Amino acid sequence: MSTDRAAAELPRLSLAEAVAKRIEARIAEEALPAGHRLGTRDSLRREFDVAAATFNETVRLLAARGTVSVRPGVKGGIFVASPPPLVRLGRKMLELTGDSVSVSDCLVVRDALEPLLAREAMRHRTDADIADLRRLAGGLAAARGSADPFGRLAANWALHRRIAEITPNKVLQHTYISLLEFVENRLRGVTPDEPDEEGPHTGGGSSPDGVAVHRELVEAIAGGDPRRLSAAVAAHAALTASRRGGA
The missing domain is CATH 1.20.120.530 (GntR ligand-binding domain-like)
Known part of the structure; x- marks a missing residue:
């Protein structure tokens, strides 16, 4: 990746991370259970008022962390994922x-x-x-x-x-x-x-x-x-x- 291209992507990556943190905070504050439907990719993108590429990066970050899962189809969308065992342990310790x-x-x-x-x-x-x-x-x-x-x-x-x-x-x-x-x-x-x-x-x-x-x-x-x-x-x-x- 060229230096110019890397520099151009930094703001998008930072914004994607910021949106990811807001979604994680919502899940934690509202104690949303695994399987809860957060919305569609498009509805959430519009709610957070970001470009499609930025929100796609947000979804990728959250999926990589095991925070959300993406389901295709008419009844699909973005759902709260069942967290990995170590994440569940951390949450239990916080309680x-x-x-x-x-x-x-x-x-x-x-x-x-x-x-x-x-x-x-x-x-x-x-x-x-x-x-x-x-x-x-x-x-x-x-x-x-x-x-x-x-x-x-x-x-x-x-x-x-x-x-x-x-x-x-x-x-x-x-x-x-x-x-x-x-x-x-x-x-x-x-x-x-x-x-x-x-x-x-x-x-x-x-x-x-x-x-x-x-x-x-x-x-x-x-x-x-x-x-x-x-x-x-x-x-x-x-x-x-x-x-x-x-x-």
């Missing part, structure tokens, strides 16, 4: 808001994922990853002297978030980090009863034993020894359970 989700439930799932993330980190870590993990583990010791309990929490979570970022498994990575962010946001709205002690959900990250446990976890990931990693993960799980009363 878990407010009082329907507890911090404790998130922590149970988070804790179950951490051994898998540690094994993934050991398999895929690079020298740069290890350098980052060691730096963040060192930050836990520095956070011990902080008067801000959420500063201590942040230092702990930064290390675990960085461990999660090593895995190439994006489903695992994003699930774990989303749980971590949910817990972080909820706990920021809570005033600790004992600000000088570790909070119930920190895993003891900046306590003396917590610092040692996290440093060993990092070194086990760096060392590549599965038995050492299993021991480090078990020590971390025990530390987390002790800070949550065995929960």
